[in-house]
Amino acid sequence: RTLRIGLIPGDGIGREVIPAGRRILESLPSSLNLKFSFVDLEAGYGTFQKTGTALPDKTVETLKNECDGALFGAVSSPSTKVAGYSSPIVALRKKLDLYANVRPVKTTAGNSNGKPIDLVIVRENTEDLYVKEERTTETPEGKVAEAIKRISERASFRISNIAGEIALRRQNIRNGSANPTRDQPMVTITHKSNVLSQTDGLFRETARRALAAEKFSSVFVEEQIVDSMVYKLFRQPEFYDVIVAPNLYGDILSDGAAALVGSLGLVPSANVGDNFAIGEPCHGSAPDIEGKGISNPIATIRSVALMLEFLGEEKAAAQIYAAVDGNLDAAQFLTPDMGGKATTQQVLDDVLKRL
Amino acid sequence: RTLRIGLIPGDGIGREVIPAGRRILESLPSSLNLKFSFVDLEAGYGTFQKTGTALPDKTVETLKNECDGALFGAVSSPSTKVAGYSSPIVALRKKLDLYANVRPVKTTAGNSNGKPIDLVIVRENTEDLYVKEERTTETPEGKVAEAIKRISERASFRISNIAGEIALRRQNIRNGSANPTRDQPMVTITHKSNVLSQTDGLFRETARRALAAEKFSSVFVEEQIVDSMVYKLFRQPEFYDVIVAPNLYGDILSDGAAALVGSLGLVPSANVGDNFAIGEPCHGSAPDIEGKGISNPIATIRSVALMLEFLGEEKAAAQIYAAVDGNLDAAQFLTPDMGGKATTQQVLDDVLKRL
Ligand SMILES: CC(C)[C@H](C(=O)O)[C@@H](O)C(=O)O
Numbered sequence: 209r210t211l212r213i214g215l216i217p218g219d220g221i222g223r224e225v226i227p228a229g230r231r232i233l234e235s236l237p238s239s240l241n242l243k244f245s246f247v248d249l250e251a252g253y254g255t256f257q258k259t260g261t262a263l264p265d266k267t268v269e270t271l272k273n274e275c276d277g278a279l280f281g282a283v284s285s286p287s288t289k290v291a292g293y294s295s296p297i298v299a300l301r302k303k304l305d306l307y308a309n310v311r312p313v314k315t316t317a318g319n320s321n322g323k324p325i326d327l328v329i330v331r332e333n334t335e336d337l338y339v340k341e342e343r344t345t346e347t348p349e350g351k352v353a354e355a356i357k358r359i360s361e362r363a364s365f366r367i368s369n370i371a372g373e374i375a376l377r378r379q380n381i382r383n384g385s386a387n388p389t390r391d392q393p394m395v396t397i398t399h400k401s402n403v404l405s406q407t408d409g410l411f412r413e414t415a416r417r418a419l420a421a422e423k424f425s426s427v428f429v430e431e432q433i434v435d436s437m438v439y440k441l442f443r444q445p446e447f448y449d450v451i452v453a454p455n456l457y458g459d460i461l462s463d464g465a466a467a468l469v470g471s472l473g474l475v476p477s478a479n480v481g482d483n484f485a486i487g488e489p490c491h492g493s494a495p496d497i498e499g500k501g502i503s504n505p506i507a508t509i510r511s512v513a514l515m516l517e518f519l520g521e522e523k524a525a526a527q528i529y530a531a532v533d534g535n536l537d538a539a540q541f542l543t544p545d546m547g548g549k550a551t552t553q554q555v556l557d558d559v560l561k562r563l
Numbered sequence: 564r565t566l567r568i569g570l571i572p573g574d575g576i577g578r579e580v581i582p583a584g585r586r587i588l589e590s591l592p593s594s595l596n597l598k599f600s601f602v603d604l605e606a607g608y609g610t611f612q613k614t615g616t617a618l619p620d621k622t623v624e625t626l627k628n629e630c631d632g633a634l635f636g637a638v639s640s641p642s643t644k645v646a647g648y649s650s651p652i653v654a655l656r657k658k659l660d661l662y663a664n665v666r667p668v669k670t671t672a673g674n675s676n677g678k679p680i681d682l683v684i685v686r687e688n689t690e691d692l693y694v695k696e697e698r699t700t701e702t703p704e705g706k707v708a709e710a711i712k713r714i715s716e717r718a719s720f721r722i723s724n725i726a727g728e729i730a731l732r733r734q735n736i737r738n739g740s741a742n743p744t745r746d747q748p749m750v751t752i753t754h755k756s757n758v759l760s761q762t763d764g765l766f767r768e769t770a771r772r773a774l775a776a777e778k779f780s781s782v783f784v785e786e787q788i789v790d791s792m793v794y795k796l797f798r799q800p801e802f803y804d805v806i807v808a809p810n811l812y813g814d815i816l817s818d819g820a821a822a823l824v825g826s827l828g829l830v831p832s833a834n835v836g837d838n839f840a841i842g843e844p845c846h847g848s849a850p851d852i853e854g855k856g857i858s859n860p861i862a863t864i865r866s867v868a869l870m871l872e873f874l875g876e877e878k879a880a881a882q883i884y885a886a887v888d889g890n891l892d893a894a895q896f897l898t899p900d901m902g903g904k905a906t907t908q909q910v911l912d913d914v915l916k917r918l
């Protein structure tokens with residue numbers, strides 16, 4: 209099987225980590241019978257400054273017409289408001305209907321201060337406040353701005369359904385391993401329906417309904433109000449398995465979860481649609497370390513694996529995860545965000561050696 | 564000076580901690596020349612079940628016409644949607660125009676795993692998604708619900724202004740103490756203007772403008788996108804001083820900060836308006852421990868102090884804070900949420916002894 213992968217480095221250290229992701233794909237063992245072809249694509253604030261748009265049509269069309277998946281690096285946000293600029297990754301998620309943003313957060317044996325964490329945040333990726341429908345009015349008392357938070361039954365159902373499926377799949381993997389950490393798969397529904405009874409209320413009810421399906425009868429379903437979810441995430445992260453949340457809460461929770469494993473530089477994500485997946489490290493463009501060759505490639509390498517998982521290549525994914533775990537547990541080649549002294553290249557080489 | 568204080572225990576452990584708050588006020592040293600009178604008021608889910616409204620007009624009118632301040636316990640939220648029920652504390656904040664929700668989070672010498680944390684979250688308390696303007700439409704694809712997030716220049720200005728004032732006041736207190744932990748007061752503006760350019764953009768710009776006032780020239784002003792704020796709050800909480808945020812982010816951040824000091828049972832808040840303050844522990848009604856006599860009264864006792872601070876009684880407040888710090892540092896009488904075995908009454912008695 210040959211997969212065509214779009215490469216969108218974006219801004220800042222995106223340009224340093226995406227090439228590392230490509231190298232991983234090119235170096236997969238030939239026994240897997242997987243081939244890759246690549247196409248370089250543009251997006252980001254740099255692209256906006258050059259061309260007036262942060263997400264050229266050509267990027268979207270090429271992804272739609274030619275590609276099976278993609279890797280997205282990071283984008284810089286302008287530090288003050290810039291007319292006409294709008295985040296290309298948010299637009300891409302909607303244009304390709306990548307409705308699930310899947311963000312696993314996991315400690316490895318060598319990378320845990322005690323409690324083993326192994327959870328995944330499944331974030332709705334197309335609506336909520338991210339519809340970006342805003343307007344501003346002038347009043348005698350000054351400006352008043354409003355934004356729409358939109359929650360639909362359809363999007364809430366499909367995100368909850370995929371969250372349930374991910375919970376089942378994780379359980380299968382655990383059952384096959386020597387060290388299953390949990391008896392029963394679990395999904396935690398996050399919302400704020402005590403204040404937003406209609407919008408978050410709809411998310412909550414729909415998630416309950418989706419997860420009540422016969423196929424999920426082995427899944428334990430519980431819920432947390434979002435503020436309490438953040439509290440519990442910090443107090444007992446080892447308790448959680450799959451957390452499903454509307455877009456904005458998912459955004460906030462995944463950064464919180466990343467803090468628990470020590471560095472955003474470790475945390476991958478995949479933007480997943482019905483026949484497409486974009487791997488994307490959770491970190492930003494990190495202008496402070498750009499060009500120094502010390503950005504952590506692990507989040508991107510794991511995002512490569514996550515993309516492959518959702519393209520049906522679970523075996524290749526498992527090999528990449530194992531190589532990354534090997535690198536982290538050995539703790540010989542770690543970038544500075546992890547307390548080490550290695551360069552991006554050294555970490556990449558170490559992971560490649562273990563592949 | 565005699566202050567009249569409304570007592571609103573609400574539901575669950577609210578009924579156990581509010582009497583402790585009253586005892587503190589009654590037991591303040593007579594040298595402070597402060598007297599208190601009290602009026603018992605109703606609100607909560609229990610009230611709703613009895614009377615059909617969670618916030619009787621009488622409660623609001625009595626607070627407005629007779630009281631200088633109040634103490635609010637906690638409310639239970641129904642576990643499924645209940646027609647006509649709506650959170651009384653959210654309504655009260657708006658009806659009394661208590662525009663600032665002030666939530667200090669602080670470790671004491673005895674209660675810190677290493678890094679000393681001493682920050683305060685200043686949460687806008689009247690608008691954002693808490694305007695609760697929602698509607699639901701039926702479409703061929705199922706229900707679609709929308710909520711309004713409203714951000715006004717007026718509310719953003721006054722919350723940022725009070726955040727600046729709190730930063731200055733905290734600095735004065737630090738300068739007077741033996742152990743100033745920071746050179747310069749700091750305010751961190753939290754928003755998500757990279758996605759919500761108009762609403763959160765307005766909050767950000769207005770906060771920048773408010774904090775650029777001459778009187779705040781000694782204040783260092785920085786900003787964090789909300790997801791990154793959660794990450795940094797976990798990674799380097801000792802770095803932060805005053806964090807100002809729109810309503811919902813403030814709600815989420817304050818629970819996150821509470822997790823850092825070990826228990827929601829320690830964290831106070833005050834709902835502050837121009838001439839009124841309601842002290843309110845950050846924890847909920849905790850039905851799981853209700854009636855056992857083991858709820859932690861510290862959050863309420865600190866909320867009493869915070870209320871007094873905003874009613875201009877800083878000296879009385881300081882004495883209460885010191886008594887609480889004494890209790891925590893001695894660590895002899897702690898409730899189970901803190902790993903101790905003491906009852907609510909024993910903790911209260913210990914704090915009273917130190918007053
Ligand atoms: C850059 C920003 C628009 C984006 C988001 O909010 O989705 C980022 O925080 C993320 O989590 O991918």
Ligand SMILES: CC(C)[C@H](C(=O)O)[C@@H](O)C(=O)O
Pocket residue numbers: 402403435650653814
């Ligand atoms: C109970 C709930 C409505 C409330 C809020 O969201 O404001 C609570 O979480 C708080 O922080 O005081």
